[in-house]
Amino acid sequence: MRARALVRLWSIFGEPMWIIVSMGFPVLSSLALSLLYYSIGATNYVGFAVLGGVMVAFWGNVLWSMASQFNWDKQEGLFEIYLTSPASITAILIGMSVGGIVGTVPTAVIVSIIGWVLFHPVVAASWGAVALTFALTLASLYALGMALSSLYLVYGREAESMNEVLQEPVSMLSGIYFPSIGSFSPFPFAVQIAASLIPLTLGMDALRKSLFYGEGFGAVSFDLFALAILAVVFLAGSAYSLKALERKGRRDGTISVRIR
Amino acid sequence: MxxxxxxxxxxxxxxxxxxxxxxxxxxxxxxxxxxxxxxxxxxxxxxxxxxxxxxxxxxxxxxxxxxxxxxxxxxxxxxxxxxxxxxxxxxxxxxxxxxxxxxxxxxxxxxxxxxxxxxxxxxxxxxxxxxxxxxxxxxxxxxxxxxxxxxxxxxxxxxxxxxxxxxxxxxxxxxxxxxxxxxxxxxxxxxxxxxxxxxxxxxxxxxxxxxxxxxxxxxxxxxxxxxTPEDLKRSLGAPALVMEVSPPPKDLEMLRQVAGVKGFTSSADEERGLSTVQVVVENDSAANGASAAMATAGYRVVASWRKEATLEEVFVALVGSGFKEREEEGGP
Missing domain, CATH: 3.40.50.300 (P-loop containing nucleotide triphosphate hydrolases)
Known part of the structure; x- marks a missing residue:
């Protein structure tokens, strides 16, 4: 687990240009939305946009460096090396997650600093709740990444298209740009329920409450509980589906995409 | 064992x-x-x-x-x-x-x-x-x-x-x-x-x-x-026949008709305008038959000699066709 986390960190920090490139989308989307809110006088929402930029950095990392990683490993022949070793595939994925989280922190910090310096969003934080919510959101988000990673093994190069398909709709539904659940949500109730299955939705909701409205554990307890459940479900789902896919792959001969 | x-x-x-x-x-x-x-x-x-x-x-x-x-x-x-x-x-x-x-x-x-x-x-x-x-x-x-x-x-x-x-x-x-x-x-x-x-x-x-x-x-x-590679080579018995043939033959199907020919490979040398044909044979009579078949098909045997079979020739003899031919066909 530690070794895989280190590989991720060495890869990210070994290529400074990579960090700069990965900052592009979160910084720009956060700036664009902050400017929009700022220009129409909705300054209360500027903080949401900055927070959205921070979280979209992690979501991008989950999609592009977690979900599609094993598929990429499979195409490169690295997945075979994992499978023929005694290492636990779930441990490798957890290591990948830890490395991904730590590796994305610089992007998240830069987005926060730029947002803070340019727009001075009003923060009235309940820091204990913010910290726990943030930790649980990342845990369940990366657990979702692990689950997607196992599902993407079924796909070939289509996995990248799947990422493209998921990125924007999930960003919109999960409330990265605006509140997508609760009384301010523009979505019908059924859509809000569906959106709540995405950890980012509940995480953003709870982070907004605890970071900008100072609400404590009591106010976000439902979100925290649901996030914890989602993390466990995705983690267990990922471990189960990886085992099942390995069995199926060994049976059907689909572990390698290279034609032999 | x-x-x-x-x-x-x-x-x-x-x-x-x-x-x-x-x-x-x-x-x-x-x-x-x-x-x-x-x-x-x-x-x-x-x-x-x-x-x-x-x-x-x-x-x-x-x-x-x-x-x-x-x-x-x-x-x-x-x-x-x-x-x-x-x-x-x-x-x-x-x-x-x-x-x-x-x-x-x-x-x-x-x-x-x-x-x-x-x-x-x-x-x-x-x-x-x-x-x-x-x-x-x-x-x-x-x-x-x-x-x-x-x-x-x-x-x-x-x-x-x-x-x-x-x-x-x-x-x-x-x-x-x-x-x-x-x-x-x-x-x-x-x-x-x-x-x-x-x-x-x-x-x-x-x-x-x-x-x-x-x-x-x-x-x-x-x-x-x-x-062992040596065992396999020995299993072929007689050594291989190597012939330098001019002009380079388009195909070597005539060799398949010769009794005692187990397999063959060929490589063309365009500069010299000839092909080197290696034939795995069971015995001397098959070697003679192979030379005669080339001549009958209109090719001149410029030089010929016998050598110990290589593993490739063993393979050809056992599998039945040359590697290159198999690869060109894209495998079985």
Whole structure:
């Protein structure tokens, strides 16, 4: 687990240009939305946009460096090396997650600093709740990444298209740009329920409450509980589906995409 | 004969069938073999013969459809976890490394998949790198390594966990002569000095002749011959007939009609305007018949001589057509 986390960190920090490139989308989307809110006088929402930029950095990392990683490993022949070793595939994925989280922190910090310096969003934080919510959101988000990673093994190069398909709709539904659940949500109730299955939705909701409205554990307890459940479900789902896919792959001969 | 105590790989009636859209394809059809400890065992065959399928079953990447296979006494189907602790594998076609980290860090990472303590891993990586001539390049990022050094790193990876059995699939494919030779020397030392069993799937005859203790020739999922390279060459009996023929023949079908001709290969020398035809013959009369058939077909035999059969000629005799022809056909 530690070794895989280190590989991720060495890869990210070994290529400074990579960090700069990965900052592009979160910084720009956060700036664009902050400017929009700022220009129409909705300054209360500027903080949401900055927070959205921070979280979209992690979501991008989950999609592009977690979900599609094993598929990429499979195409490169690295997945075979994992499978023929005694290492636990779930441990490798957890290591990948830890490395991904730590590796994305610089992007998240830069987005926060730029947002803070340019727009001075009003923060009235309940820091204990913010910290726990943030930790649980990342845990369940990366657990979702692990689950997607196992599902993407079924796909070939289509996995990248799947990422493209998921990125924007999930960003919109999960409330990265605006509140997508609760009384301010523009979505019908059924859509809000569906959106709540995405950890980012509940995480953003709870982070907004605890970071900008100072609400404590009591106010976000439902979100925290649901996030914890989602993390466990995705983690267990990922471990189960990886085992099942390995069995199926060994049976059907689909572990390698290279034609032999 | 390998004693039961020293068997590393034991395959009995191994069968593997793949479903395809048209009809099931039988990749392995009742293969049985035993490989002893410290032995380098070559699995030789044309593309699609089933050799990679066998390697993949033995390295737990694929389940057999029938029969059984054991590695160091562990069943590959039911005891895959135990098998994985004592094996490693590498393919000449694999990339096998993360581009943006150094070769050394890649090797360290792969050693950690086996839970090897840091200091032990460090020492082993240093030792393997030195023996493979990789030391100077260890700190280079993986993408910056040339094909040869990348392949040396891949071979080092396959030995980093101190495996008892190593499965290699075309380990020297696409490498220059010197790199291929240094890898072969390394493999020989690993087998003889450390008692590791190495199973080598390849269609490089020269490689098999150079380093393998024993060879199985596999075609269409069946083992058609097994023994030491010398045994196999001796099994052909009479030596091969080599003819330089002018003009280069378009086809050599006339040789198939000659009694006692077991197989043949040819290579054209356009500069000299002739072809070198090697014919595996059963006896002198077949050799004479082959020469006569060429002349009857209108080709001039510029020179001819007899030589000991090579493993390639053994293969041709057993499989029934030249390698190049098979490859051009895209395998069976």
């Amino acid at each position: 390998i004693s039961a105590d020293h068997v590393s790989v034991e395959v009995e009636g191994l069968r593997r069938q793949f479903k395809t859209k048209s009809a099931p394809v039988v990749a392995l059809d009742g293969v049985s073999l035993k490989v002893g400890e410290g032995e380098i065992f070559g699995v030789l065959g044309p593309n699609g013969a089933g050799k990679t399928t066998m390697i993949r079953i033995l390295s737990t990447l694929l389940m057999p459809s029938g029969g059984s296979a054991k590695v160091m006494g562990f069943d590959v189907e039911h005891e895959a976890e135990k098998v994985r602790r004592v094996i490693n594998m590498a393919s000449g076609a694999e990339k096998a490394g993360y581009d943006f980290i150094s070769a050394k860090r890649n090797l360290w990472f792969f050693s950690q998949l086996y839970g090897i303590p840091g200091e032990v891993a460090e020492k082993r990586i240093g030792d393997l790198s030195e023996r493979l001539g990789l030391t100077k390049y260890l700190d280079r990022k993986f993408y910056a390594l040339s094909t040869g050094y990348r392949q040396r790193a891949t071979i080092a990876r396959a030995f980093v966990n101190d495996p008892r059995v190593v499965f290699l699939d075309e380990p020297t494919i696409g490498l220059d002569v010197m790199t291929a030779r240094s890898i072969r020397e390394f493999l020989q030392t690993e087998a003889k000095t450390h008692g590791r069993t190495i199973m080598l799937a390849t269609h490089n005859m020269a490689e098999v002749e150079a380093i393998c203790d024993r060879v199985a020739i596999i075609d269409k999922g069946k083992i058609i011959a097994e023994g």
